[in-house]
Amino acid sequence: MDAAIRLDKLTKFYGSRVGVEGLDLEVRPGEIFGYLGPNGAGKTTTIRVLMDLIRPTSGTATVLGMDAQAESVEVRRRVGYIAGDPSLYGNLTGEETLTYAASLRGGGDWRRVHELADWGGDGRRRGPGGSYWRRVHELAERLECDLSRRVGTLSSGNRRKIAVIRAFMHDPPLLIMDEPTGGLDPLMQEEFGKMVREASEKGATAFVSSHILPEVEQVCDRVGIIRQGRLVAVESVDTLKSRAMRSLEIEFGERVSPESFSNLEGVHNLAVSGTTLKCGVTGSVGPLIKAAAQFDLIDVALHEPTLEEIFLTYYVGGEQDRAA
Amino acid sequence: MLRSVLLKTLRDQRRSLLFWGVGLVLVAAFLAGFYPTVKDNKLFQQMLETYPDELKGLMGITEGMDITSGVGWLNVEAFGFLTPLLFIVYGVIAGSAAIAGEEGRGTLYLLLTEPIERGRVVLEKFGAMALATAALCIVLYAALAVGASATGMDDVGMLNLAAITASAGLLGLTFGALAFAVGCATGRSGLAGGVAAAAAIATYLVNAMSMSVDALAPIKWASPFFYYNGADPLANGLDQTHALVLLAAPAALCAVGYLGFRRRDIAV
Structure with a gap:
């Protein structure tokens, strides 16, 4: 199998409003792919x-080698999905919610759910051969999720956990997750990250959308950046980090002149006022820190780039490429 | 009850269906309870005959109907207005809730992202509504049958009673299926319920008025109410053609709903 997900000139209009336009993307099997972009x-x-759930205006989407439209049922059999806004049936308990999901997945037989989800073919059988019900409780325990309570009485974070279990319970070869950690507390976000990495180690592919950069950095191997319906860049997380401009603020015990820092590699938008230096840095901060250490250095504050700053990097970069 | 979309849909309605059942039994008991005071009461019949034809039409009183007989009493009081209304209300509520209701609450994706065809979801949702309607028919039939024999409605044939009750159920299912189809195609439960309710009122009026307004007579065949009791099943037994129309209409509307739903973008 070549790509886990392949988008080919995928375009979706809602009337005259653009949803996405001309997306070309390939997600490799086994990787954790972050799909990063602001809301909308x-x-x-x-x-x-x-x-x-929606049909493209033009272009195609291929999932695990199958057409996302024509072979949708087979695709969904092999996918674990978390919706961005995971509404659940408020009148069911967590256990009932998952029983229903499993029934629709495998005709009410937990064991069959496992067999049907088993992607096989390449010899990489996943998960224990045992009962799926045990798998559900194992996941619930990991996420500290009470399955006996009615979903309607749960907080949004706890509802999210049930959506997570629903996606993971059949050990699918592909996880498609739309902002999956919303509402989860930091500890649970970390646990969730572990679950995704474990799935990836067993050979599963994960496609995770997010509008929060650090979240994507922690879990993902590669990142696609989308903005206003268009794919801006696809990079490895390492490249993204090194290209991203972080803003740096240095406080000195004496007045410094801008000239001492102006020719350093990776330093942009240098501004010195009195004893304070502000600038943006791409790549290593080493040269700047070394130069600063020659003076009476009091404090250094480093700000991780926001998503907007990352976009700016790529927009500036894109413009330069075009100019060159 | 969580093994399929059909069973889950019925499960969600279990309390509501219980109340519907109890309500129908009370209606039957009420009508049977009053019958002895009407039976052989010629004054009552004479009073009704003074009503204008238009009003008789609205009340389901046809030419030569004797309201003091069991058949006449049930035709006017049970099947003239009340029972079809109840079945239509149930149908429209269930039909607009089926697909569009889940879509509005944001839970439709829970079904459509599992490995099942959209067509199966449509069929099971529709099946749940049809089964629930059938169950309500059986409850009403049983209650009326007991009431009729207990209060001496000797002229009411049990098969004919079954025919009119089933016709009422199918009439309700027809409008339920209309709400279902509009909901499938648009995802808007309010619109679905509104369209079906408006259609029910309009076609009811067309059918009722066609008895006194000659201009409406040629289009009464377009009204489901005509196929419901135009052939007076309680007196004459089931009219096969009419029954077939009432079976075909919901099935056709369900198919229309599927066609509208099959390729549509889902809101949530």
Whole structure:
């Protein structure tokens, strides 16, 4: 199998409004792919095309080698999905919610759910051969999720956990998750990250959308950046980090002159006022810190770039490429 | 009850269906309870005959109907207005809730992202509504049958009673299926319920008025109410053609709903 997900000129219009336009993307099998973009960029649109909830205006989406529209049922059998806004049946308990999901997945037989989800073919059988019900409780325990309570009485974070279990319970070869950690507390976010990495180690592919950069950095191997319906860049997380401009603020015990820092590699937008230096840095901060250490250095504050700053990097970069 | 979309849909309605059942039994008991005071009461019949034809039409009183007989009493009081209304109300509520209701609450994705065809979801949702309607028919039939024999409605044939009750159920299912189809195609439960309710009122009026307004007579065949009791099944037994129309209409509307739903973008 070549790509786990392949988008080919995928375009979706809502009337005259652009959802996504001309997306070309390949997600490799086994990787954790972060799909990064601000709200309304087209992340959910892309994911809903993959799940066949909406139909593309033009272009195609291929999932695990199958057409996302024509072979949608087979695609969904092999996918674990978390919706961005995971509404659940408020009148069911967590256990009932998952029983229902498993029934629809495998005709009410937990064991069959496992067999049907087993992607096989390449000899990488996943998960224990045992009962799926045990798997559900194992996941619930990991996420500290009480399955006996009615979903309607749960907090949004706890509802999210049930949505997470629903996606993971059949050990699918592909996880498609739309902002999956919303509402989870930091500890649970970490646990969730571990679950995704474990799945990836067993050979599963994960496609995770997010509008929060650090979240994507922690879990993902590669990142696609989408903005206003168009894919801006696809990079490895390492490249993204090194290219991203972080803002740096240095406080000195004496007045410094801008000239001492102006020719350093990776330093941009240098501004010195009195004893304070502000600038943006791409790549290593080493040269700047070394130069600063020659003076009476009091404090250094480093700010991780916001998503908007990352976009700016790529927009500036894109413009330069075009100019060159 | 969580093994399929059909069973889950019925499960969600279990309390509501219980109340519907109890309500129908009370209606039957009420009508049977009053019958002895009407039976052989010629004054009552004479009073009704003074009503204008238009009003008789609205009340389901046809030419030569004797309201003091069991058949006449049930035709006017049970099947003239009340029972069809109840079945239509149930149908429209269930039909607009089926697909569009889940879509509005944001839970439709829970079904459509599992490995099942959209067509199966449509069929099971529709099946749940049809089964629930059938169950309500059986409850009403049983209650009326007991009431009729207990209060001496000797002229009411049990098969004919079954025919009119089933016709009422199918009439309700027809409008339920209309709400279902509009909901499937648009995802808007309010619109679905509104369209079906408006259609029910309009076609009811067309059918009722066609008895006195000659201009409406040629289009009464377009009204489901005509196929419901136009052939007076309680007196004459089931009219096969009419029954077939009432079976075909919901099935056709369900198919229309599927066609509208099959390729549509889902809101949530």
